[in-house]
Amino acid sequence: MKIETAGGGSEPDVELIALDRSEANRLKKKLLKKPQEEMVDEEVQTDEKALYEEPHTDEELVDQELDEVGEDWVEEEPEEKWVLGTKRLIVAGMTSGGVGLVLSAVVALVSQIDFLLPEQFYESTIGIALSLTMTLIAVIVVSIAIIAWVISIGITVIKYGQFQVEKRGTDIIVSRGLLERKQLTLKEHRITAVRMVSSILRQPFGYTTLYVESKGGGSAEEQQSTMLIPLIKRSEVEDVLAQFLPEFSFEEEYTLSRLPKRAKFRYMIRSVFPLLFVIVPIVYFFQPVGWYSLLLIIPGMLVGHWRHKHGGFYHDDQFVIMQWRLFNLNRVLIPKRRIQAADVVQSPIQRWRTLSTFSVSILSSLSGKSFEVYDLGEEDGRTLLAWFSKHHTQLDSNEKEDEPL
Template sequence: MNCGIISPGWRGKLIRMTSWRRQHYAAIFISFLNNIKELLLTMLIVFVFGQSSQVGGAMFYTFFYGSILLFSLGSGVIKWLTFQYRLEADELKIKQGFLFKKNRFIRKERIQSIDVNAKMLQRMFRLVELRIETAGGGGEPEFRIVALKQEEAALIKKELLSKDRVPDKGQVTESVSQDDSMTAAYPDEVQKSAHERKFRWELSNRRLVIAALTSSGVGLAVTFAAAATSQLQQLIPEAVYEEIIGWLQHSSFVYIGIVVAFVLFISWVMALINTMLKYGQFTIVKNGDEIHLSRGILEKRQLTLSQKRITAVRIVQNLLRQPFGYVSVYVESACGGRKEEDLSTILIPLCKRGEITELLGEIVPEYAVKRQYAPLPSKSIRKYMIKLIVPAVVSATVIAYFLPYGSWALILPVLAASYGYWQYRDAGIGHTEGILLLKYRTLSRCEVVVPRKRIQAMQSSQTFLQRINDLHTIHVSVMTSIAGKTFTLKHIDRMQQEQQFHWYSYEEKRKE
């Protein structure tokens, strides 16, 4: 059954979606750059080892790199020519491949989410990337169009997410304005009138700055800065490098501290800029069962989630935000999430802790519950403290023995014991009539809200050391992607373990 869907063409022509279509020709350029990026390491290895071994000459490098460029360009052209798609009433059809042909059919009812991105390359051509996640699709999208006109992406998304099937006869006509390009790409929630919107929330500029200033991404930035610093020897003259190393070796503890502080400051600035670019213009629009999320300054991203597919809510508060009462809210959903967000989807980048219940009541009312936790038993304290104290004592001993000023490391066991006690104080467990509540701390404090009907499995384990004090570890699994996600709370007592299993048991549910 074909559905005649018509959208405005690039120059005012009508494009029928019943015919097989190719991506925008910019897909050739995008594929070319992606191929170069994948082969970049090989090109660098050949260049470095070729220089050191004196193998080949100008002709060799010209031929080698020229062949890579031609191969990458030819591959992009072939992919563009052989990749075709067609939108029908109840499914999206794809055929691709040059030597090995592949035909795929994505049914509308299997689609979990549709993600629309506009990276820098796409924005140069006023295009977007369409990513479709399906049930059981795993961590990567099952279908992706990397170069699509904005109005066409909006039309495909609207058609695939529509609940009603199109009649066999007749045509459906859509008119999408091109005046506001990003409105077409980030689509329905912007085009609907205000009275049709049930809820809208935006991250203010002030809170965006606070989110950037208190971001936990400094660790990644420090790693990047350290990796860049390790390559300085290749970029500066050897005499200058040896002079810097000699200065550091003869410098006092204060000078070395200044250098470390400078690296941390640069890393913090990098994390600040990254957070502002990532979460700038963050908007939530709730329309019925659908939650529309849009964000990004350089890379625009728009995602539509179904409220019914959300399986858990996580409330995360890192060390920098805790004194000010700010938190971030993530959701776990059946369609998975982004790798940089631990396969979750960020719902609220930053809000006050006291605002959580009200915001969840507007967006996901099922999770807007009063969160009360029972503390862990006092015999759990030493479990949390000892697991941190032992490695801290070993590390402090080694550092104090081998390094100058190493005696400062003797404070590590004290810090480890304090942090272990902090983890114990922050841990807790509880439940309401139909919601399980977990609270724990690794580096950040995390609260997990899981409806009983969303729990895939609840398990309990006990190590040899836990048996001595009759303590247990509880594991709660929910569906997020093909792998799922498990939340763990350690060192609860037997009574708490039995209470949670009784609450979750089939017999208890049948009584209700």
């Protein structure tokens, strides 16, 4: 059992190992009781026990409170429920992109046991490989890829099998897992942003993954976010948000403001630059064939064009929406009142090109979390900063009006 609080880091604040299931359920019910119920219980218990009972140790008091909650507490029926069906679970596995992870694990395993294999094994393997035709080698490679793909599907099915999301009052409960059943409880008022991530494999089919950013952070494997729904149609996101997170429900149609054309060259440069660390050594050590590696610049420029094309933003009185792409397409929805800080920065080159970078920060993990849109227009950056500053100026004036004279 893991317990996390607002402002927590990557590790849980409390972790209880090998806890009895019944004790875990009773402790969970006690922790999730509403504050009003807690106050009433404490007042009644204090008044009665102060008159008739002897003082108890802290451990005895905790045990007694858990016993009282365990039998009398009635679990609320879920107000809303969302279940990941078998078909979508299989689709999630097929598009998870876990093939590379499986192959990496196999390579790592082989590297650890290579000293156990005799030299004759390597000699016979090399001899067999040299005797194979290119067609047979291609068949073997494809077969290995298919096997790794099937394994990645199995891993996804085991990890996210019987996935469901329930809402009870202000609690959002996420349950998943076939072999190891995991359950996570989120408080609705602690959620600060909603993020949609569409991988390269899922985007053509209109699927996305829904994450939430919450005070207290999330898991390290999910980049300190919490996965709310592993696979959902983009067209269904609004309905799900209206059911589980009304604060993030966005009923009006909106169109993202795209990045200016003059920013495209900067996106291309940023995409091509990492490739130079590969191209330069190849050209230097493998002349003249190495010059063909310069062709890698073309796909790098296409990736930069792709990233520029999908970057954008939108804002109104209540929300700001930011979209960007590295390889996966990311779109984050943040209510204005959840933003802790906003900033617009310009490098000398951006100032010359009348561009800027807009960033917002929210409460999430111990260090918070920031989202940026690079190379939007200078005027757009000023507009977004003024939009946020106006909101906080109004809040400050309201607080001053509320202060007693």
